[in-house]
Amino acid sequence: MNLSGKSKEKKLQTSAFYGGTFDPLHNGHLSIIKNITESLLVRKVFLVPTGNPYMKRFSPIATPFQRLAMCRIGITNKKVQIIDYEVNRPNPSYTIKTLDFLKKTQKNFSIKYIVLGSDAFNELHLWKDYIQLIKSYHFIVINRIGNKLNKNQLNNKKVHIIEKLDDTNSSQIRNAIRLKKPINKFVSKEIEKYITKTNLYQ
Numbered sequence: 001m002n003l004s005g006k007s008k009e010k011k012l013q014t015s016a017f018y019g020g021t022f023d024p025l026h027n028g029h030l031s032i033i034k035n036i037t038e039s040l041l042v043r044k045v046f047l048v049p050t051g052n053p054y055m056k057r058f059s060p061i062a063t064p065f066q067r068l069a070m071c072r073i074g075i076t077n078k079k080v081q082i083i084d085y086e087v088n089r090p091n092p093s094y095t096i097k098t099l100d101f102l103k104k105t106q107k108n109f110s111i112k113y114i115v116l117g118s119d120a121f122n123e124l125h126l127w128k129d130y131i132q133l134i135k136s137y138h139f140i141v142i143n144r145i146g147n148k149l150n151k152n153q154l155n156n157k158k159v160h161i162i163e164k165l166d167d168t169n170s171s172q173i174r175n176a177i178r179l180k181k182p183i184n185k186f187v188s189k190e191i192e193k194y195i196t197k198t199n200l201y202q
Contacts, residue, residue: 012110015044016140017099019086019116022049022067023060024195025074026173026187028166035162036115036140037079044109046102047071048083054092061174062200073190096129099137113160115140118147121159134158177201 016036022029036042049067053060060067064087071082085101086093095114102111114137121141124130138158143149145164168186176183178201184192195201 010108013043013108014041014113015046015106015109015111016040016042016113016115017046017048017095017102017111017137019048019050019093019095019098021053021060021170022047022071023062023170024067024173024187024191024200025070026168026170026191027185028168030074030077031165032115032142032162033077033080035165036113037077040113040140040160042113043079044106045077045080045115046083046106046109046111047075047080048085048098049087050093051086051089052092054094066198066200070191070194073194074188094128096127096133099133111137113138113140115142117142118144118149122147122150174201 018033020029033045033047037045049064049071050060051064062070068082068084068087075082083098083102085098099111099114102109114133116139118141121139124134124139127133138160140160140162141149142165143161143163145167149161173183173186176186177195183195187195
């Protein structure tokens with residue numbers, strides 16, 4: 001019996017939203033996930049492959065479902081939950097809409113962080129409902145080489161900067177495949193097999 005008259009509220013677990021094309025998912029992505037789950041004590045990372053990434057200058061080469069498949073194949077970290085919400089939508093992928101969806105469906109988690117690269121962070125003012133995003137969330141920013149970080153976007157207390165953990169990038173992998181060079185140092189064996197089997201990026 002609760003003599004205080006107050007109902008016990010279940011403490012929500014801290015989580016992070018990590019969206020991207022993942023074209024393909026590579027070891028650099030995995031190192032970021034490992035860092036934020038260990039250093040910031042994030043209990044869950046919601047990994048969200050984009051469906052129609054309206055902010056990207058060029059469309060992904062792999063289809064949304066191929067990129068989703070690579071995420072499912074390449075993620076073994078139990079703190080990661082892959083979300084297929086965006087790949088199943090024909091409309092542009094707006095982060096604010098996906099976060100609203102996660103709030104409704106992931107009742108045990110409080111999404112505190114949005115994970116993104118410094119290039120995307122510098123364009124945050126172009127995102128849909130960005131004022132609401134900066135009011136409601138903290139940002140984990142991956143500081144990429146050659147990309148000067150605009151620290152004036154919002155309060156520094158809400159920005160957690162991670163220096164580049166791994167120099168791997170997706171275009172580097174795609175170029176290596178076109179040149180018939182090995183990619184085993186960039187991606188897991190499972191993803192390498194999937195790329196070979198489906199003739200991706202040839």
